[in-house]
Amino acid sequence: MTTHALGEVKLGPAERASAIVTMAEAELQVLVVGGGVVGAGVALDAATRGLSVGLLEARDFASGTSSRSSKLIHGGLRYLEQLNFGLVREALTERALLMQRIAPHLIRPVSFLFPFSHHGWERAYVGTGLAIYDALGIARNQVRGLPLHRQLTKSRALRLAPALRRSALTGGLLYWDAEVDDARYVVDLIRTAAGYGAQVASRTQVTGFLREGERVTGVRAVDLETGSDFEIRAQQVVNATGVWTDEIQAMVGGRGSINVRASKGVHLVVPRDRIQSSTGIILRTALSVLFVIPWGRHWIIGTTDTAWALSKAHPAASRADIDYVLDQLNRVLAVPLTRDDVEGVYAGLRPLLAGESDTTSKLSREHTVAHPVPGLVMIAGGKYTTYRLMARDAVDAVAHGLDGKVAPSCTDQIPLAGADGFQALWNSRHAIARSSGLHVARIEHLLRRYGTLAREVLDLIAADPSLGKPLAGADDYLRVEAVYAVTHEGARHLDDVLTRRTHISIETWDRGLSSAQEVASLMAGPMKWRSRQVSREIDNYRARVEAERKSQEADTDTDADAIRLGAPEIVPVVVHDTVPAAGDGGAPRQPGGGAPAGAGTAPRTAAAEAE
Numbered sequence: 231m232t233t234h235a236l237g238e239v240k241l242g243p244a245e246r247a248s249a250i251v252t253m254a255e256a257e258l259q260v261l262v263v264g265g266g267v268v269g270a271g272v273a274l275d276a277a278t279r280g281l282s283v284g285l286l287e288a289r290d291f292a293s294g295t296s297s298r299s300s301k302l303i304h305g306g307l308r309y310l311e312q313l314n315f316g317l318v319r320e321a322l323t324e325r326a327l328l329m330q331r332i333a334p335h336l337i338r339p340v341s342f343l344f345p346f347s348h349h350g351w352e353r354a355y356v357g358t359g360l361a362i363y364d365a366l367g368i369a370r371n372q373v374r375g376l377p378l379h380r381q382l383t384k385s386r387a388l389r390l391a392p393a394l395r396r397s398a399l400t401g402g403l404l405y406w407d408a409e410v411d412d413a414r415y416v417v418d419l420i421r422t423a424a425g426y427g428a429q430v431a432s433r434t435q436v437t438g439f440l441r442e443g444e445r446v447t448g449v450r451a452v453d454l455e456t457g458s459d460f461e462i463r464a465q466q467v468v469n470a471t472g473v474w475t476d477e478i479q480a481m482v483g484g485r486g487s488i489n490v491r492a493s494k495g496v497h498l499v500v501p502r503d504r505i506q507s508s509t510g511i512i513l514r515t516a517l518s519v520l521f522v523i524p525w526g527r528h529w530i531i532g533t534t535d536t537a538w539a540l541s542k543a544h545p546a547a548s549r550a551d552i553d554y555v556l557d558q559l560n561r562v563l564a565v566p567l568t569r570d571d572v573e574g575v576y577a578g579l580r581p582l583l584a585g586e587s588d589t590t591s592k593l594s595r596e597h598t599v600a601h602p603v604p605g606l607v608m609i610a611g612g613k614y615t616t617y618r619l620m621a622r623d624a625v626d627a628v629a630h631g632l633d634g635k636v637a638p639s640c641t642d643q644i645p646l647a648g649a650d651g652f653q654a655l656w657n658s659r660h661a662i663a664r665s666s667g668l669h670v671a672r673i674e675h676l677l678r679r680y681g682t683l684a685r686e687v688l689d690l691i692a693a694d695p696s697l698g699k700p701l702a703g704a705d706d707y708l709r710v711e712a713v714y715a716v717t718h719e720g721a722r723h724l725d726d727v728l729t730r731r732t733h734i735s736i737e738t739w740d741r742g743l744s745s746a747q748e749v750a751s752l753m754a755g756p757m758k759w760r761s762r763q764v765s766r767e768i769d770n771y772r773a774r775v776e777a778e779r780k781s782q783e784a785d786t787d788t789d790a791d792a793i794r795l796g797a798p799e800i801v802p803v804v805v806h807d808t809v810p811a812a813g814d815g816g817a818p819r820q821p822g823g824g825a826p827a828g829a830g831t832a833p834r835t836a837a838a839e840a841e
């Protein structure tokens with residue numbers, strides 16, 4: 231296996247094909263199933279300990295929960311209320327590490343205004359909590375890199391957030407956390423892992439396990455793009471499939487050692503000018519909190535928290551979800567938002583370790599590592615912020631199963647691709663703007679998305695200046711980004727570019743439809759698509775957008791799910807007989823063909839802040 235300098239790592243079509251051949255040829259030490267943040271983190275952790283590693287992802291990288299989060303890197307105020315200081319400290323330590331060393335280009339500070347609706351006790355209660363939050367954030371000699379929280383008078387709070395109704399607050403408090411481009415972070419993690427020798431392939435599904443007696447000795451997989459089946463031998467397989475954990479467990483048979491429940495969280499995206507505020511906002515709701523998070527020229531607002539047992543690949547937001555989020559926010563806005571203000575909607579599924587409690591908000595967000603049979607390690611639960619610790623624990627479990635000594639985790643020392651030298655390049659942005667002929671605002675955009683790898687993007691523009699022009703219908707982005715997504719970032723379909731490499735699908739009124747033709751045409755060259763495939767990509771994307779829009783008019787989860795699943799998959803996954811996957815691109819399937827458990831409009835159980 232060749233190890234490249236990080237800047238040279240490409241995840242293009244040729245690299246994917248060669249990774250599949252390499253994985254099928256020789257026995258790996260570790261094979262990771264799942265290309266979300268946890269699987270990608272496991273691949274990097276294992277590769278940087280010197281192990282030979284492969285990673286298979288059934289769909290696009292980060293297409294599961296890891297592109298559908300609230301995008302916060304945070305300690306979790308809920309744990310504080312539960313007096314779980316250890317967990318908060320751990321997450322805040324990670325926050326500092328990720329923000330300062332591992333991915334400064336993708337993680338940014340964000341402030342939140344907490345408006346008080348009562349006099350007296352609320353200020354003391356929340357103020358004490360935030361003082362502890364700040365203090366835990368400086369533990370273990372970590373430099374916080376974030377300002378401490380501040381108490382605000384009512385008039386100061388209103389100056390920061392004039393959108394709030396005067397009668398909705400008595401005062402407030404301002405505190406700081408961090409936000410991340412969750413989908414891009416996963417791609418950078420995977421590129422970094424590939425730079426340390428990991429072989430990775432998206433659109434490649436694990437369909438079964440190879441066994442020697444009880445022991446797992448590898449996986450059976452199918453390249454969903456070509457339909458070809460193959461086997462990969464591995465000394466240890468790590469299952470990092472989030473809400474799909476139980477399905478993978480079912481493939482090894484017997485009673486599962488980890489049970490994961492899914493809880494749906496829906497976010498709305500509205501333009502920045504709809505809410506006048508120079509800070510993010512956090513509101514208490516009856517059962518949890520609601521975040522209003524600054525996101526470029528937009529706000530992300532969410533979330534909900536309801537049990538979900540329908541399609542895992544395409545959780546659908548219903549009218550009830552959207553109305554709930556709007557109602558919660560409108561309690562405090564001077565000018566209420568309506569559905570007409572909503573540009574984008576997305577829904578994700580929290581992988582919660584199933585516990586005793588019936589309400590998803592009480593289920594644990596901590597993670598678990600299990601070793602159900604020799605050769606197989608399961609990792610599940612947790613949250614985005616602590617993915618690195620989950621990965622470390624999973625590879626520690628792998629190390630027990632490998633002969634010989636394995637080095638300890640060193641990912642706290644490994645900046646992601648694009649991170650090393652980011653600050654210096656950021657400081658040169660005006661000079662780069664002059665030499666490239668692009669406006670400095672464009673350079674800032676590229677640096678914030680690609681870090682130091684922006685140099686590679688600029689090289690493509692230098693070779694073909696037409697790539698430096700904005701994309702039709704989404705002029706925040708440049709044409710080059712569609713090309714780079716294919717050649718370097720593993721994008722293989724139109725949806726991958728419009729939804730995860732860029733976020734055009736949630737940041738534009740037409741959800742990316744007017745960019746679809748140009749993006750597909752730009753992808754056609756490196757993907758070697760004929761015009762028929764270009765049309766197929768566009769038709770498929772349009773069908774998805776239409777199905778999503780219609781599902782968002784449905785009153786119940788069951789109806790929304792059925793409508794969403796009317797849009798076909800561009801690359802259908804295999805629905806395995808033993809896999810009780812609900813409708814990944816077909817009619818919803820449940821074990822025994824019965825009605826899905828928990829179908830319908832589930833009760834709101836809430837708990838957004840605990841992600």
Ligand SMILES: Cc1cc2nc3c(=O)[nH]c(=O)nc-3n(C[C@H](O)[C@H](O)[C@H](O)COP(=O)(O)OP(=O)(O)OC[C@H]3O[C@@H](n4cnc5c(N)ncnc54)[C@H](O)[C@@H]3O)c2cc1C
Nearest residue numbers: 264266267268288294295296300302436472495614615841
């Ligand atoms: C609404 C919401 C808000 C959240 N907000 C935050 C937040 O602000 N901060 C935070 O820290 N955390 C947050 N979280 C939690 C966080 O997003 C998740 O814990 C994390 O993304 C889970 O990552 P994962 O890798 O375990 O799962 P996933 O990202 O779902 O990855 C699992 C992958 O496995 C693949 N897979 C499944 N089966 C197979 C197979 N047979 N073969 C190959 N691949 C397969 C899937 O396609 C998928 O890509 C939030 C979660 C939700 C739902």
